[in-house]
Amino acid sequence: MTTTQQETHHQAVVLQHKGLITLEEKPIPVLSDPHYVRLQIKKTGICGSDVHYYKTGAIGDFVLKAPMVLGHESSGVVVEVGRAVTMVKVGDRVAIEPGVPSRYSDETKAGRYNLCPHMAFAATPPYDGTLVKYYLAPEDFLVKLPDHVSLEEGALVEPLSVGVHAAKLAEVRYGQRALVFGAGPVGLLTGAVAAAFGAKDVVFVDVHAIKLKLSTKFGGTHAVDASRIVGEDNLVAEIERVLGGEQPEVVFDCSGAEPCVRAGIKACKAGGTYVQVGVGKDDVTVPLTAIGTKELRVQGTFRYAFGDYRDAVRLISDGDVDVKPLITHHFKFEDAPKAYDFNMNFPSEVIKTIIDGPE
Ligand SMILES: NC(=O)c1ccc[n+]([C@@H]2O[C@H](COP(=O)([O-])OP(=O)(O)OC[C@H]3O[C@@H](n4cnc5c(N)ncnc54)[C@H](O)[C@@H]3O)[C@@H](O)[C@H]2O)c1
Ligand SMILES: [Zn+2]
Structure with missing residues (x-):
């Protein structure tokens, strides 16, 4: 007692x-x-x-x-x-x-x-x-x-486990380029896990400068302020520009916002993986042809499963994610x-x- x-x-x-x-x-x-x-x-x-x-x-x-x-x-x-x-x-x-x-x-x-x-x-x-x-x-x-x-x-550990689960499903590998839409807690932690799993470039996109500033502490190597860019094609072009003309192999939407979903699918490298972490409107319009012709793997993710909590504690404990x-x-x-x-x-x-x- x-x-x-x-x-x-x-x-x-x-x-x-x-x-x-x-x-x-x-x-x-x-x-x-x-x-x-x-x-x-x-x-x-x-x-x-x-x-x-x-x-x-x-x-x-x-x-x-x-x-x-x-x-x-x-x-x-x-x-x-x-x-x-x-x-x-x-x-x-x-x-x-x-x-x-x-x-x-x-x-x-x-x-x-x-x-x-x-x-x-x-x-x-x-x-x-x-x-x-x-x-x-x-x-x-x-x-x-x-x-x-x-x-x-x-x-x-709870939101970090969401990132661990998403990054595992994305099968992030050493040397890849990752793109994260939404630098809220879930986006920042997902990007940090992607970096810990070996991604060498992690681009964060948000509309709030204060969140983008923080992203360097979460594995962010580049930040794109979407509030300064008009139109999704210009956003995609800016992402490619900061990556030196390359495209990300792994894209996480952690915003749930339709423009990010659309830009994420367009920005993803052919053969790459797009992961839907964010939850927004039930129905959005997506660039379907891009998914087909680039053979994108479109992956849903929901909370966390066996081993994710343990791995999240380990990432913190080992100093791989702060x-x-x-x-x-x-x-x-x-x-x-x-x-x-x-x-x-x-x-x-x-x-x-x-x-x-x-x-
Ligand atoms: N899949 C899951 O299991 C799971 C678990 C937890 C949270 N979520 C979802 O993940 C998302 C992120 O969670 P969070 O707690 O970090 O939320 P949050 O609201 O703190 O973060 C969302 C971020 O997206 C940014 N954003 C919104 N519209 C944008 C736009 N048009 N362009 C660029 N950036 C934009 C916002 O500025 C904000 O920083 C939410 O949709 C949440 O519901 C999913
Ligand atoms: Zn939560």
Whole structure:
């Protein structure tokens, strides 16, 4: 027993409905599954998806129908373990993989559990998220943080794992040229992983100079400010120009914006790979002939799967990716509703906000 005897309730950051986030007292969950552990949440990053639920109440088919605890980019400390737990122990500092698939789907059995239709993912309706004091998670969805990796870095393992998964699917190889649209957290981290996997040139494209400036810390060798360029063909020409007349073999769209999707397909070298990481409008128009005549491999990517969290921790631990420069803002747990407002209202200033605690 590691919660104090008096503790029966804890505070949660709850999205009540579109446009309203409050702090709410909730009962502390009881550890009953022998393979689960109780974690004390220490650091949580605010993700664009949380802000999207706050703004609109839905992402695609996931619709908020009841109040939901927010947060899925968290790290914590193990405070209690189920009787069958062998992989972690009380006191371990861990990154928490926030989606637990069913063991009964074809996708899980095929080794692609991120595609499991029964996935229970934190802060995706109807599942509650991690912005609470105590959170229950299975032992095999935790990755221990080495002593020299901070809990803040541990929270950023979540978006880094998105980049790891995308770069693995892209099969990035030594010496390649990579192009990344969107220098938000996901784009910056995807570019950083591509560089760590061997890409020698990494071109970032964004419309915010402040984000492009940061891209040099994430493997960026060239930055293209799309706000200064009119028309996708001119954008493609500028990308080729900064690459000395060459074209990228690997393109990641991490913006979800139609002009980037179109320019990315046009910019990609024949025989190359285009990876759709960003989520935007459901329907966009793409240059289809270019996909055919260049034999492009067009690859979707969704979250992360087996090994990605471990590899993300390893990339941080070994110093191959430094996630710390992403953090631009901190808020206390009690101020979480303000943190979401800030993220919603100042998207060009914020890269990543961390919510500390609760204590
Ligand atoms: N595939 C997945 O599993 C997965 C996981 C997490 C996030 N995502 C998606 O990845 C995308 C990036 O996530 P994020 O958290 O970094 O979001 P973000 O909003 O912080 O970053 C998007 C970036 O794209 C830039 N951008 C927008 N329109 C542009 C344009 N026309 N030209 C150039 N740049 C443009 C923005 O300025 C911003 O910097 C989002 O669409 C998100 O939904 C996908
Ligand atoms: Zn996220």
